[in-house]
Structure formats: structure tokens, C-alpha cells
Amino acid sequence: MGTTTSRRGRGLERLGSISIDWWATLLAALVAVLAVANILPRIPW
Numbered sequence: 001m002g003t004t005t006s007r008r009g010r011g012l013e014r015l016g017s018i019s020i021d022w023w024a025t026l027l028a029a030l031v032a033v034l035a036v037a038n039i040l041p042r043i044p045w
Contacts, residue, residue, distance in 0.1 A: 034040050
């Protein structure tokens with residue numbers, strides 16, 4: 001029973017950290033989607 005509670009606690013901590021940085025998570029997801037869709041411009045290095 002103790003492991004279930006600790007897992008739930010870690011899950012809530014992770015959810016809490018995502019909710020604090022929701023804008024960064026959303027931005028990273030948007031960049032990933034654009035990269036997969038090949039919409040981002042290529043940078044000529």
C-alpha cells in the first residue's frame with residue numbers, strides 16, 4: 001500500500017510542475033509538432 005501512495009505523490013508532483021510551467025510545455029509541444037510536420041525553416045549552418 002505504501003508504494004501506491006508514493007507513486008501517486010510523485011504523479012501529483014509531476015502534474016504540479018507541468019501546471020506551473022504550462023506555457024513552456026505548450027511551447028515545446030508546438031515546436032515538436034512543427035518540426036515533425038517539416039514546417040520550421042531550415043537554418044543554413
